Amino acid sequence: MTLKIFFGMALACLMLGTAGFAQTPHGVDVPDYVGSEACKDCHTEAYDAWKTSHHGEAWRMPGDDSFVGAFEGESFEHDGMRATFDRDGDSYVVTVREKDGVEARYDMHSVGGVHPLEHPILSTGKGRLQSFDVVWDVAQREWYHLYPDQDLPPEDAFHWTGVYKNWNSRCAECHATGFEKSYDFQTRRYASTQVEIGVGCEACHGPGAAHLTLVEGAKPEPFAVALDDWGFTATMSEPTEAMEQCAGCHSRREGFGNGNPLPGAAFADNYNLAMLRPGLYHADGQILDEVYVYGSFLQSKMSQKGVTCANCHEPHSAEVVAEGNAVCTQCHSLAGNTEFESLRLADYEDVAHTNHPEGTDAAQCVSCHMVDKVYMGTDPRRDHSFRVPRPDLSDTLDSPNACITCHDDQSNAWAAGKVQEWFPEGRWQEPHYGEVLAKGRANPRAAAGDLLGLAQDNTQSNLVRATALWLLGPGATSLDLKELGAFLENEDPQIRVGALNALRARAVVATAPYLLQGLNDEVRAVRLAAARAIMSQRPDRLPDRLRAALGQAYREFGMVVQNQMDFAEAHLQVAGYSMVSGNLPSAIAALSEAVRLNPQNPQAWSSLIRMTAQVEGARAAQKRMRQALAYNPDDPGLQQLAEQF
Template sequence: MPPEFECLLVCLLALISSLPVLLKLRRYLRRAFWTSLLGIILAAGGEVAWNSQRAREKASEAAFAMTVPRQVQSEGYVSSSNCRSCHPSEYSSWHETFHRTMTQVARPGLVLGSFEGVVLELNGEKYALKKSGDEFWAEMPDPDWNHDAKNTRLAALGEFSKPPRLWKRIGLLTGSHHMQIYWVTSRFGNMQTIFPFAWLIQDRRWAPVHETFLRDPKLPPSLHIWNVNCLKCHATGGQPRPDPVTRILETRADELGIACEACHGPAQQHIQINQSPWNRYRQHWTTNAAGQIANPIRKAKETSSHICGQCHGIKWIPTAENFNQTGFRYRPGDNLNDTTPIVRPSRLDLMQWLREPLRQNPKFLDEHYWSDGEVRVSGREFNGLVDSPCYERGNLSCVSCHSMHQSAPDDQLAAGKRGNQACLQCHAVFAGKIQEHTHHAAGSTGSECYNCHMPHTTYGLLKAIRSHRISSPNVKTNVLTGRPNACNLCHLDQSLDWTAQHLSEWYHTPAVELSGEQREISAALLGLLRGDAGQRALAAWSMGWEPATQASGQSWLAPFLAELLDDPYSAVRYIAYRSLRRIQGFEDFKYDFVGPAADRTTARTRALEVWRSLGIKGIDRTGTKVLVEPTGALHQTVIDNLLRQRDDRSMDLQE
């Protein structure tokens, strides 16, 4: 019998048993009798209603739990909660990181997007959002429709009909730093299908997910499934577990998000052995005691960096079938190359196993790397590290600069490693001659090691990110690959020829053959006007980077950023608009980077009008290099010629 009915029965029995006494006293207690009777009935009814509501909520929560990946501790995993009692400080600092919140179940306080009375529209379909109690819902076309084999067959026969509209509950959340992506539950087990809008956290607005990536707008939308795409790095100990026949997923993970055991390995044996005080004491004076877990700080550079590289690298999965059922076999402390080797185009001669995958997907390298093999997309810093001389010939590792526990959540740079000290810990010879080496004033942004040796040539998350392949500025490499030169990412108003002359004078680099445009026109403008979509995005970002605008001026950039407001790629438009608004006079400029095409064209015209209204006194750079005449007029003929040369090849950067 349900508990609410048991409660009601007890109340009724109590009432019946008290009736004889109450009847004898009815003359004196008639009013009290009826008042008491009414109170008992109301109390019993309230109890029934409350218990009934609780039962419904529990049933709903139990049903919901079946639709999200199960958090199951197996194969030695025990979850981060079991680390807390012995390692409270480390647990607390990890708890503040964006690693922990990378994947979460949708709950109040965790959902950052607005769900109150919101209606979104995409490709003629409306998406209504609502919050019901502690649940978040979206009315949308059934995302399971295309996953159903029957519907796929009908579509092939030309008998396709539109998917039905229904309310889908938000299951998982991805991200809490720059943007938050939402996943809806499915009837195919605990499969999580992407909701087509993302919440841009800083902008506090919704945007179509596919518009937040640097992706050719002519390409069809991608169908992202969390269990297949994101589980590889955004969960700890994940196992997709699809049924090849029914297509139902029974995905499991030790924990959602990047947890303690993602970096330290399964901790079951560690916990069991260290129940003994004697064993805990032994840990302090031996390096190979039983039950020790992996500690990146205490490992050799290769082993330590592989721990980060398991997620922050582009890796090859040789046996996808095994991964689908049991997840990755790599465990912290192992050699990553034994199970999922990193794809290094710079060493393709050692990667014969890569020939067949590249034959099947010839665009793979272009989607991830510059032409010389340097990685160009975010989240793959390990790829840059392993190609760096500081790693190959030195002892640099990820933890040389980063810390999961002694750092701020943003970038997670270890204490004292945000400036030149990160490099001087190895290159101490330069400590007393920073200005002599950099030819920039000590303490200036031009004298910061990483602005020259780790420039912002990687793209991701609607911004430029520092390359983690440590190198020196080299104009010849830039000409061959199209990758921006570190000098010109600060000196936006200077040409590649200007850079080549200074590098030759200061560091005796060989002369480079350059075209007339490379000698005479700002390298940043060449990238912005005639570069590919990735180059245009990096150029637009650098035009909003404060060290660059301090070195190069800012107002003269406005008409060129205005040109990108009508760019074919939404990511380029977004970055250009953000940089434009940082220019005086454009702080309140209104524009929607995913608005109608006609509005984007109009916005370009409006931005040019605002710039012209500033007058010549408001323009801080003129000359041939910046394509602005002393009168304030643009070298429009040259600009139009460069636009005609624009590299319009299809791009889909896989960040």
């Protein structure tokens, strides 16, 4: 099967190339980027604050200020692998002997991050930049392994040379300005570019050429995109737009484009925000995996009341606006804050509230309301949902709580008793959405009514409501179709996306009007959800009005997935839709690419083997089986399937 017929006739529109949905809207004129250095003479204070910030140094070239004390011939060994760090003139070189004995020498292209760790980004050929698993602890001045408990041989997709550690596709977009990934599926090469490495001024404000023209007294040429009064594409003074600009990187999401969207573009036109799904969040919405803040913050009462990132963080330095509790007491105090008049006025620093000695770490607001979790071995990230500790739910939901995080010698029941003692009328008595989400994760059919009720509760955050709809799955079959369809009128695109996911479980004849409504939505994330819902149905079962829209659905999906062809997940989607349409050769080709990218996926191998047997015969299937078992020798499903061949 050649790559030229990879998608088959049913998905031929995906072969249109990457021009359909690139960094900026296709065919739209935008100002040029000018680089952050052009800003410093007029915006000195902002520039100086930004220059040494984590944004300004998010990605940089190596120099005397990086890896201080390293690259002096030291070696690091772990699980049979040895890395040696040297200099060769001005070049930084890493020699890696893998656990299989193969040794190779790599040039370090650049450095990811600045504190608390510095991440070597190595060139491995074909334009690929890979995030090395051995990183530099800035404070301890020593090398350490990011994943010391994982067995990651060279053939594993999560090995540092694998697809999940590829800097071009997994990291660079949020560490650069004006980044374009530019992956060529036919050659499997990257030709990535960026205007500036590091998150520069224009990463948030937008291209600056029109702004410079304005301040120099000339009239800027007309552009097809809307510019603010200062000549930028992003109006950072508008709270919602500013929040969404931060969210583009500070969120767990699926990106639609070839790189950075044009600053100022709506989040949901460029990304699909992850729901509060298992593996990312605990059932009650607390952080589990790295989710980068936005999805947590959207759960908070603060978000619902209009608080934004800039209320707590200085935009250019990204540091908090005050020290310690003063960040919180600028609003949560006896004085309050006139911007948020619904706040209850109280002395939240009083021992009567904290129940911990004044001046201690335990009396810090963040210790109870923003519990942190360490990622990447040494980097603590705080949960931004600003939640009331609920140890009374921890045993039921298998979720953490702030109390036991510190008092790890005590039980959840002990902590729940303390909270009840201190706050007899407190919010711990209220129902929590996590209880419904946990039921929905376990059994969406049994929890269907509760999930619908949660989705309809407009006192809850929109992300929680959207997640309730997303969890419904087969549970949606027992619910009133009009009640589900009504969510497509909601102003939040995330809720509309959740509703379309719920509607996938219903008979397509009945849901056709809602799917068409979603397919013609003004927001790309919603249109994509509708397209996926339509494409998941057998074409011969579609009513005429949906069959006529099938090409439109393919185009919506195609313009997104063509920018994801270095993701195994994209090929799995293509395979699924090919199977639904009955195009098994196309499905086989898609699955072949999926297991090439991630050979540790037994389910994909299983489907590939079965379809290969059906299309190409038993001998070809046996060859696939040997390949699958070489990568997954202990998988019981594959072992059982092998008995059939």
